Amino acid sequence: MAATADDALARLAQERVDHRFKGLPPDAEGLTVGELAAERRSLFTGGFTTPVLALSAEALDHNLGAMERWSAGHDLAFAPHGKTSMAPALFRRQLDHGAWGITVATVPQLRVCRAYGVPRVFLANQVVDEPSLRLLAAELAADPEFTLVTYVDSVRGVELMDAGLRAAGATRPVDVVVELGVDGGRTGVRTEDEAERVAGAVVRTGTLRLVGVAGYEGEIPQADEERVGAWLRRLTGLAVTLDKAGLFAGLDRIVVSAGGSAWFDAVAESFAALPELSAPVLKILRSGAYVTHDDGHYRRVTPFNRHPEEGVLRPAFRLWAQVVSRPEPGRAYLNAGKRDVSYDLGLPEPQVVRSARDGAVRPATGLSVIKLADQHAFVEVGEGADVEVGDWVGLGLSHPCAVFDRWPMIPLATEDGTVTDYVRTFF
Numbered sequence: 001m002a003a004t005a006d007d008a009l010a011r012l013a014q015e016r017v018d019h020r021f022k023g024l025p026p027d028a029e030g031l032t033v034g035e036l037a038a039e040r041r042s043l044f045t046g047g048f049t050t051p052v053l054a055l056s057a058e059a060l061d062h063n064l065g066a067m068e069r070w071s072a073g074h075d076l077a078f079a080p081h082g083k084t085s086m087a088p089a090l091f092r093r094q095l096d097h098g099a100w101g102i103t104v105a106t107v108p109q110l111r112v113c114r115a116y117g118v119p120r121v122f123l124a125n126q127v128v129d130e131p132s133l134r135l136l137a138a139e140l141a142a143d144p145e146f147t148l149v150t151y152v153d154s155v156r157g158v159e160l161m162d163a164g165l166r167a168a169g170a171t172r173p174v175d176v177v178v179e180l181g182v183d184g185g186r187t188g189v190r191t192e193d194e195a196e197r198v199a200g201a202v203v204r205t206g207t208l209r210l211v212g213v214a215g216y217e218g219e220i221p222q223a224d225e226e227r228v229g230a231w232l233r234r235l236t237g238l239a240v241t242l243d244k245a246g247l248f249a250g251l252d253r254i255v256v257s258a259g260g261s262a263w264f265d266a267v268a269e270s271f272a273a274l275p276e277l278s279a280p281v282l283k284i285l286r287s288g289a290y291v292t293h294d295d296g297h298y299r300r301v302t303p304f305n306r307h308p309e310e311g312v313l314r315p316a317f318r319l320w321a322q323v324v325s326r327p328e329p330g331r332a333y334l335n336a337g338k339r340d341v342s343y344d345l346g347l348p349e350p351q352v353v354r355s356a357r358d359g360a361v362r363p364a365t366g367l368s369v370i371k372l373a374d375q376h377a378f379v380e381v382g383e384g385a386d387v388e389v390g391d392w393v394g395l396g397l398s399h400p401c402a403v404f405d406r407w408p409m410i411p412l413a414t415e416d417g418t419v420t421d422y423v424r425t426f427f
Contacts, residue, residue, distance in 0.1 A: 005116055005117020005118075008088070008117060009089060012033065012424050013034030014032050015033050017030065017409075018030070023048055024048065024411075026049065033422050033424070036422070037419070037421050040418050040420060041418075043417040043419055044320075044392065050322040051321040051334075053317065053340070054318050054410070054413045055410050055413065056413065057420060059314040059316035060093075063313050063316060066313060068099075074271075076267075077100035077282055078098065078099045078285050078287075079103045079120070080286065081102075081103040081104075081288025082109060082113060083109055084289055084291060084292075085404045085423075086404060086405070086427050089424065091116060101120025101121055101147065102118045102122070103286040104123055105124055107136070111135070114139055121147070121148050121149075124214070124286065125150065125151055126151045126154070126157045128160040129164070130167060136165075137165055137171070138168070140170070140171070140172040149177060149255060151176065152198055152202060152208070153178065153187055158198060158208065161174070161208060162206075165208070166206075166207055170207050173206070173207055175208075176202055177212040177213055178198050178238070178242070179215050180213060180214070180234060182221070183221075185219040192238055192241065196242065196245065200247070211254065213242065213255075213256055214255065217258055217263050217266070218260035218263065223262070228266050229266055229269075232266060236256065239274065243278050248277070253279055253282045254278070256271060256281055256284070258285070258286070259287050262301040262303070263303065288401070292403075292404075293313040293315050294398050295349050296398020297345040297346055297398045299315065317396070317403055318394045319341055319348065319394070319397055320394055321334035321377065322390060322391065323387050323388060323391045324376075326387070329381075330380060331379065331380065331381060332387050333376050333378060337374045340375075340406055341372070342399040342401075342403045345399040347370070348369045348395035348396065348397055348398075350368065350369060350379065350394075350396075351396045352364055352394040353393055353394075354394065356388070356389075356390030356391050357390075365385060367380070367382070367393070405425070405427040408424065408425055409423070
């Protein structure tokens with residue numbers, strides 16, 4: 001990444017700690033993030049307030065390395081989805097670990113990437129509003145090295161993109177891929193015939209360049225190996241069809257892209273079976289949740305469960321909350337709720353308890369979160385289990401994409417609780 005990107009990342013360490021960043025020590029008010037990191041405070045005794053979300057330094061390092069090795073071993077270019085974290089410092093680490101670029105879902109997310117020097121962006125959405133198209137044209141004009149790939153999925157969308165880019169005076173064509181969807185799924189053309197019509201419309205413009213096909217298998221209704229495999233064969237078959245029709249003529253590479261965090265093994269298998277096309281194929285995988293993994297949804301669905309010999313991911317998030325009330329037998333209340341944790345793909349999982357009396361840590365056996373309010377977790381305390389007011393409870397979380405966006409500044413802590421850095425997010 002360029003020096004300006006280095007400078008932008010360095011400026012994050014100069015941000016002042018204040019009321020915007022929940023969980024950080026109140027007595028750190030006015031310090032820069034870099035100054036606070038240099039103090040290497042303990043997450044448990046260094047003045048942090050609960051609830052506080054921590055990111056495991058060891059698990060993060062492990063996950064970055066695991067997916068770097070896996071994608072390289074399967075001949076896949078890796079563009080992890082940036083919407084998961086929206087953390088430029090993590091984008092940098094992903095790029096340093098071999099990522100081809102960063103995927104985003106929206107133009108505001110792309111702006112964050114560009115502000116911190118991400119050189120290649122895969123925009124997995126069709127952009128049809130004029131202000132956003134002006135921005136794309138301006139970014140491409142300002143940086144000849146910037147690579148952008150985005151979706152198209154309708155002739156009308158192509159018309160709007162073409163008109164918007166012409167109005168913006170675009171000097172470089174925008175590279176687009178035809179998005180293939182599925183009935184009952186999300187966006188994307190539903191039939192191969194429609195895909196060919198959209199591709200033809202792109203070729204007739206002077207502002208767009210057709211470079212491939214893409215889609216997302218994670219929204220296939222009742223997804224299983226058979227359904228996902230069938231859709232992936234349609235996707236690769238569409239690439240072959242469009243290539244035979246001469247619609248990729250003159251390209252130095254053809255893009256074929258798919259892949260969330262639940263089926264990247266199926267994507268790798270399907271992409272490996274692609275026949276030779278008229279130009280080399282850039283096979284882009286876009287899985288994003290791997291960076292922190294989780295203790296819920298992705299723990300259950302990761303392809304490494306099917307292929308344990310190929311690797312493993314480790315949960316990197318833990319939310320620490322305190323018991324603030326024990327008003328009745330069998331029930332405890334923690335000071336963390338919907339404003340702090342994800343709950344769309346499962347409730348938090350109590351994993352460990354840290355005694356407020358002596359700091360001793362024990363498994364959270366017999367504790368389970370049964371409900372969340374805005375600022376409280378309702379914990380059922382089973383027979384033989386006990387916690388008291390003041391104890392810290394470490395919670396495993398599900399669905400990292402819905403965790404990151406609740407925390408603008410996240411401590412990065414080693415296994416012993418030493419905070420070595422802070423991760424800034426932008427949502």
